[in-house]
Amino acid sequence: MIAIPLRELVGEFAENKDIARTIRESQILPALKVQEDITLDFSDVTSATQSFVHALISEPIRQYGNDVLDHISFKNCNETVQKIITIVTEYMQEAA
Amino acid sequence: MVSMKVHLPNSAFLGNIESFLQGFNPSDPGSLHITANSKWISVHPVVLAMVAALGQIVPKNKITCDTFEAKSKHYFERMGLFHFLGIDSGIMVTEHESAGRFVPLTQIKDSGTLSRFVTDMVPLLHLDPIHAEPIRYIVSELVRNVLEHASSPYGAFVAAQYYAKSNAIRIGICDAGVGIRKTVSKFHDAPDDAEAIRLALMPGITGTTAREGGTEQNAGAGLFFIKSIASINGDFFVLYSGAALYKLLKQHAHKRHVLHADPFADRHSIKNNVPAWPGTAVGIDIVLDENEKFSTLLDHIRPTYARAVRERKRERYKKPKFI
Numbered sequence: 324m325i326a327i328p329l330r331e332l333v334g335e336f337a338e339n340k341d342i343a344r345t346i347r348e349s350q351i352l353p354a355l356k357v358q359e360d361i362t363l364d365f366s367d368v369t370s371a372t373q374s375f376v377h378a379l380i381s382e383p384i385r386q387y388g389n390d391v392l393d394h395i396s397f398k399n400c401n402e403t404v405q406k407i408i409t410i411v412t413e414y415m416q417e418a419a
Numbered sequence: 420m421v422s423m424k425v426h427l428p429n430s431a432f433l434g435n436i437e438s439f440l441q442g443f444n445p446s447d448p449g450s451l452h453i454t455a456n457s458k459w460i461s462v463h464p465v466v467l468a469m470v471a472a473l474g475q476i477v478p479k480n481k482i483t484c485d486t487f488e489a490k491s492k493h494y495f496e497r498m499g500l501f502h503f504l505g506i507d508s509g510i511m512v513t514e515h516e517s518a519g520r521f522v523p524l525t526q527i528k529d530s531g532t533l534s535r536f537v538t539d540m541v542p543l544l545h546l547d548p549i550h551a552e553p554i555r556y557i558v559s560e561l562v563r564n565v566l567e568h569a570s571s572p573y574g575a576f577v578a579a580q581y582y583a584k585s586n587a588i589r590i591g592i593c594d595a596g597v598g599i600r601k602t603v604s605k606f607h608d609a610p611d612d613a614e615a616i617r618l619a620l621m622p623g624i625t626g627t628t629a630r631e632g633g634t635e636q637n638a639g640a641g642l643f644f645i646k647s648i649a650s651i652n653g654d655f656f657v658l659y660s661g662a663a664l665y666k667l668l669k670q671h672a673h674k675r676h677v678l679h680a681d682p683f684a685d686r687h688s689i690k691n692n693v694p695a696w697p698g699t700a701v702g703i704d705i706v707l708d709e710n711e712k713f714s715t716l717l718d719h720i721r722p723t724y725a726r727a728v729r730e731r732k733r734e735r736y737k738k739p740k741f742i
Binding site: 334335336338339340341344347369370372373374377378381382385402403406407409410411413414415417418419 | 530531533534537538548552555556559560563623631632633635636637638640641644713714717718720721724725728729732
């Protein structure tokens with residue numbers, strides 16, 4: 324299991340898709356490749372954009388299918404962040 | 420040869436933006452001549468952003484500007500318009516001539532600058548957290564669209580202003596890039612600028628792929644989210660690119676929560692014969708009194724977003740042949 328604390332990488336408002344891409348490519352996809360579970364820790368992240376969350380997790384869902392959500396946990400998300408993550412995960416599953 | 424012309428009228432906000440378009444003549448992009456109403460000029464920040472963006476595609480020595488006579492001329496100096504046009508206006512701004520709660524014209528050319536800007540603009544507008552959340556969301560998504568799709572070396576121009584009388588924040592974001600039609604047409608059929616705008620506002624349509632769900636970096640949902648935020652709050656939203664101008668009109672109170680994937684199903688106006696804008700301009704008004712909590716907005720957006728992709732997939736189903 325690897326934990327990725329996002330606040331120190333993306334700040335209080337998670338909107339920078341370039342950073343999302345770096346996290347996805349350097350941490351999330353390599354961990355999934357070796358079947359390691361991931362915790363994305365949103366402590367002290369007050370909000371996020373749909374674009375940021377899409378850039379973070381849409382490709383893992385596309386590559387590994389809906390079951391990848393059994394291996395990614397979203398920790399310490401406030402109401403807004405939870406809703407944005409839910410929107411993106413639903414959308415990607417509809418699009419699959 | 421005739422210059423490209425811009426006239427700053429007495430009043431040009433999203434409801435009457437046509438007054439600005441009437442004085443915009445893009446015929447010769449090799450030079451730019453700016454005139455203004457001599458009594459009073461009051462314009463939406465998107466107008467400032469547009470003029471600043473135009474000033475980048477014309478050589479600075481080909482930009483001419485009549486002397487501003489209007490009593491409100493200091494505002495344009497304070498907002499940084501002349502700076503971006505490379506013109507010495509001769510207007511002196513003193514401390515007591517504050518423009519109030521505002522974000523002056525800012526040019527953003529890269530991702531890191533955008534991240535700093537969305538953090539820094541909140542205190543400039545004196546926003547409390549409930550109002551800051553949708554506003555920084557909108558600015559981030561719109562400027563990122565410019566950085567990713569406009570192919571402009573000049574990036575995005577942003578300006579914002581608080582208006583006490585209407586208790587509203589008005590935001591303008593503009594570029595002088597390739598425009599929506601060129602971007603959308605890479606993967607979708609957009610026979611004219613109006614259809615390109617329609618496609619760009621639909622959830623799941625992106626200029627980076629024809630694939631449902633988008634690419635790993637683009638979902639094609641940014642503009643749909645922003646139009647939805649404006650719709651639910653009963654705010655104006657204007658999207659102008661090429662010869663097309665889409666205006667989301669204030670939605671009737673009892674219909675605000677009915678979101679449509681197709682922007683032409685919303686209460687709107689569309690014009691497809693306005694003076695061609697070389698890029699994309701977006702204006703939005705956020706009335707603070709009527710702001711719904713951001714997380715509540717997301718509750719309304721969620722079902723429409725997922726339904727749109729489902730319905731589009733269904734349209735592509737093979738039909739049985741009954742013989």
